Amino acid sequence: MVQTITVAEAVGRTIAKLGAAHVFGVVGSGNFHVTNAMIDAGVAFTATRHEMGAATMADAFTRTSGRFAVVSLHQGCGLSNALTGIAEAAKCHTPMLVVTGDTAAGDITSNFHIDQDAAVAAVGATPARIHSAGSAVADAASAVQTALVERETVVLSLPVDLQEELVVFDDDAVPAVPDLLRPGASPESLERLVDLLVNAERPVVVGGRGAWGAKRELRRLAAASGALLVTSAAGRGLFVDDEWALDIMGGFATEGAADLISSADVIAVFGAALNKWTTRDGALLRSATVVQVDDRPSAIGLHRPVDVAILGDAAAVARGAAEAIETRMPGKVGYRTPTTAERVRSSRYWRDQPFDSLSDGERIDPQELTNALDALLPIERVVVPDGGNVNCYPGAHLRVPDERGYCIPLSFQAIGMGLAACIGAGVAQPGRLPIVGTGDGAFMMSLVELDTAVRLGLGMVVIVYNDDAYGAEVNLFDPYTDKLDLVRFPETDIAAIAAGYGCHGVTVRGLDDLDAVQAWLDGPRDRPLVIDAKIVKGRSWLMARRHAQPTADGEPVRIRH
Numbered sequence: 001m002v003q004t005i006t007v008a009e010a011v012g013r014t015i016a017k018l019g020a021a022h023v024f025g026v027v028g029s030g031n032f033h034v035t036n037a038m039i040d041a042g043v044a045f046t047a048t049r050h051e052m053g054a055a056t057m058a059d060a061f062t063r064t065s066g067r068f069a070v071v072s073l074h075q076g077c078g079l080s081n082a083l084t085g086i087a088e089a090a091k092c093h094t095p096m097l098v099v100t101g102d103t104a105a106g107d108i109t110s111n112f113h114i115d116q117d118a119a120v121a122a123v124g125a126t127p128a129r130i131h132s133a134g135s136a137v138a139d140a141a142s143a144v145q146t147a148l149v150e151r152e153t154v155v156l157s158l159p160v161d162l163q164e165e166l167v168v169f170d171d172d173a174v175p176a177v178p179d180l181l182r183p184g185a186s187p188e189s190l191e192r193l194v195d196l197l198v199n200a201e202r203p204v205v206v207g208g209r210g211a212w213g214a215k216r217e218l219r220r221l222a223a224a225s226g227a228l229l230v231t232s233a234a235g236r237g238l239f240v241d242d243e244w245a246l247d248i249m250g251g252f253a254t255e256g257a258a259d260l261i262s263s264a265d266v267i268a269v270f271g272a273a274l275n276k277w278t279t280r281d282g283a284l285l286r287s288a289t290v291v292q293v294d295d296r297p298s299a300i301g302l303h304r305p306v307d308v309a310i311l312g313d314a315a316a317v318a319r320g321a322a323e324a325i326e327t328r329m330p331g332k333v334g335y336r337t338p339t340t341a342e343r344v345r346s347s348r349y350w351r352d353q354p355f356d357s358l359s360d361g362e363r364i365d366p367q368e369l370t371n372a373l374d375a376l377l378p379i380e381r382v383v384v385p386d387g388g389n390v391n392c393y394p395g396a397h398l399r400v401p402d403e404r405g406y407c408i409p410l411s412f413q414a415i416g417m418g419l420a421a422c423i424g425a426g427v428a429q430p431g432r433l434p435i436v437g438t439g440d441g442a443f444m445m446s447l448v449e450l451d452t453a454v455r456l457g458l459g460m461v462v463i464v465y466n467d468d469a470y471g472a473e474v475n476l477f478d479p480y481t482d483k484l485d486l487v488r489f490p491e492t493d494i495a496a497i498a499a500g501y502g503c504h505g506v507t508v509r510g511l512d513d514l515d516a517v518q519a520w521l522d523g524p525r526d527r528p529l530v531i532d533a534k535i536v537k538g539r540s541w542l543m544a545r546r547h548a549q550p551t552a553d554g555e556p557v558r559i560r561h
Contacts, residue, residue, distance in 0.1 A: 002170045007136045008163040011156075012037025014140040015070060015097065017174045022046065022061055022427065024054040025072030026081075030101020030112070030160055035072045043070070046427060046456065048420070049448040051078050055085025056417045057424030057452075059094050059153075060407045063209070064382060065428035068095050068148060075101035075160065076112030080119065084414050087123035090153040091411035092209075092234070093296075097147050097154050102129065104161035120155040129157040133165040141175040148177050151296075182295045185312030185320065192308050193268065193291055193317070194324045200266035202335045203227035206249060207314075208278075209234035210271020210294060212403050214315035218270060221318040224325040226334020228344065230261060232272040233408050237400040244336055247348050250278040251542055252396035256347025260340070264288045270314040271295075275303045293317050350397045351375070358536045364510055366390055366465050366535045370397040370437070372511055373531075376518065377461060378433050381405055382425045386418025386438035389471030390535070392542035394437020394463060404429065416445030419462065423449060426458050433525075434460035440492060441470040450501040450528060459525030461517075462503075464494050467537045475539045498530035507532045 005013075012034045020038060023045045027035050039045050048054040051073055058069035071086075073079050079100045089096050103110040117127035128143040130136050140156065147154040185193075197203050205222045207214070208231065215238055222229045222244065229245035231238045233252060239245035246257040253261070258280065261267070267288040272278060274292065279285050282304060291308040292300050300309045310317055325332065346352060351371045358365040370393040377398075382405045385395035391410070400406045409421040418438040426434030438446075443464045453460055465471075473487040495505030506516040508531055520529045 002168060004166050005169050006033065006163060007130065007133050007165050007167055008033035008158065009037040010136050010167050010169045011099070011130060011140045011158060013041050013169065013171065014137050014174050015099065015144060016041030016043045017171060018141060018144045018177055019068065020070045020097070021065065021067035022058070023070045023072050024048055024057045024061070024424065026051050026054055026074065026078060027072065028074030028078055028101070030075040030078070031072045031099065031158075033163060034099055034158060038070065038072070046452065048452050051081035052085045053420035053446065053449045053452065055082040055089065055098065056409060056420035057427070058096055059085060059089040059092070060384065060409065060421035060424035061428040062094050062096050063092070064404050064407050064425045067428070068097065069424070071096065071098040073098065073100040075103055075116070076114050079116055079155070080114065083119065083123050084412065085417065086120070086125050086153060086155065088409055088412040088414065088417060090124035093151040094153055095147045095151045097144055097156060098125070099156050099158060102157035102159045104159055116155070116157050125153045125155050127157070128154050130159065130162055133162060133167050136162070136167055137169065137174060145177050149180055182313035182316070183311055185293070185310050185317045189308065189310040189312075190317065190320050190324070193310060193321050194328070196266045196289055196291060196308070197225035197227070197268065197321065198325055198329050198332070200225065200334060202264045203266040203268065204261055204264040204335070205229050206232065206267060206269040206272055207235045207238045208232040208270065208272025211235060211314040212238065214270060214318055215239070215403070217315045217318035217322065221322040221325070224322045224332065226332045226336045227268070228260060228335050228340070230257070232278045233395070235272060235403060236406040237403040240400065240402055243341070244344060245348070246344060248396065249284065250280055252392060254347050254350055254353055256343060258284060260343060260347065262287060264335070266291070269293065270318065273299065273303055274306070279304070349399060351399070358538070359510060360536065362509055363534045363536045364508060366393045366533070366540070367397065368511070369508065369533055369535065370394065372514060373463065373517070374398050376514060377435060377521070380431065381433040381435050382407065382422070382429055384409065384418050384422040384425060384434070384436045386436065386442045387413060387415035388439040388442055389475055389540050389543055390437065390439045390465035392540050393465065394435070398435060398437065405432065415439070415442035418442060419446045420449045422460060422462070423453050423456070423458060426460050427456065434458065435463065436460070437463045437465065439471055440464055440466040440468065440494065443494065444492070447497065447501070450498060450503055450530070453528045454502040457526050458528060460528045462498070462528055462530040463533060464531060465533050465535050466492070466494055467535050468492065469537070472543065475543050494532035495530060498528070498532070503528040503530045505530045505532060507534065509534045
């Protein structure tokens, strides 16, 4: 139907027409009309309490659902409040659209005036804008196309002086997003991969978030080449039901899993970044020939040099290599020996690793707590770890059902994003139990979004590992100074704070206190459960290991960020 409508309405309808699945935002005068246009066109809307929460929810929604979400913001300060969440999404190449008002061209005296395009570019996102009434539909469609085809976080600025102008809008004339065609590997590079895997004695195949659509092909390739399977943190859950799969690579890996990976002679990596966290600062790759497969040239070798670079679609490359290996060497054993099978089984999960509990009756050992919650909470879940000293407990000890059951918003290393990310992931997957693990410092930064979860009636579990401090900073600097009062705080009754928001709050000092968690699970689960876990103070196993790592000259690491 052809209508004469405002630019704001035309932009909102265009975005809805191109498949926006959900809008998260804080509405002000600069984005009021475009937000209502998206809602009127059928896009669900969640009003958040802070703009960073909106950006983080949309990021997690998009990552865990595979459908693109929209963030709606007021101009200037609304956009600047969201920039940390936008930076996180941009670093993860989340195909997300941010729609923000903007001041009128030349209105440099407006309180809201900033150079929005420069601010957006500075955090790694892609700036776009509505240039005129006549180009509004094409500009909006182009922004969506860039986000989806290029896998970029795009910020679309909509100047307020254009929003009320009229345009002729034809719903059927909105340009469609073109089909996405990923490149195929060259025959030479595919043959090199096949040769390496055929001759490998201990091959490992790694899947990242860029390989989510290649699960079947990667499992076939690993079976053909006798390889073990493992994922990066962002790809966690991809191979969860495969008997030859380890849980996770990198900093969150068990020591047994890390030993198996570091003993590999060939590591073929599909859709993973090979950053310092995934590789343990390169230690897991030192004995292997490393092949990196990605469909973006900029991703290959970004964090460290690789021996073989293959530009291509993960599924297509894995399928082609598997077919060739099955023909050349059917029945190859490789790493899949009986001895390795037992090592994989015993090393897969942190819950199976021995440890000495430090619980003392007043405070609970975080490892003991998390293992108990892992057994208690339903496996149909989506797990979100926040940043900080304690992130290894939810990040590694809570198992996941598949690749959509895990979201790790830590590419920008900002704490305080876990709660909002968990809400976004929960909205995206209503059939699963959303679980976030966060420290008390990170939680206190972001607890305002408890109101959003309560309004949504979201039955989520918020585990607050409460040591009354910014624990990472305490543990980083404690060996070198006693001036730590600025990162320590009085004890806070987080359960009472949560109850004030309308959540069900419980305090846990020992395993017996988890009866309250079971009671919540047995109930309607129509509001969040917030667990104020009074944990034993000290370094997590992850921070303890990083402090123990030697530098290149053999001296202990001093301070690592």
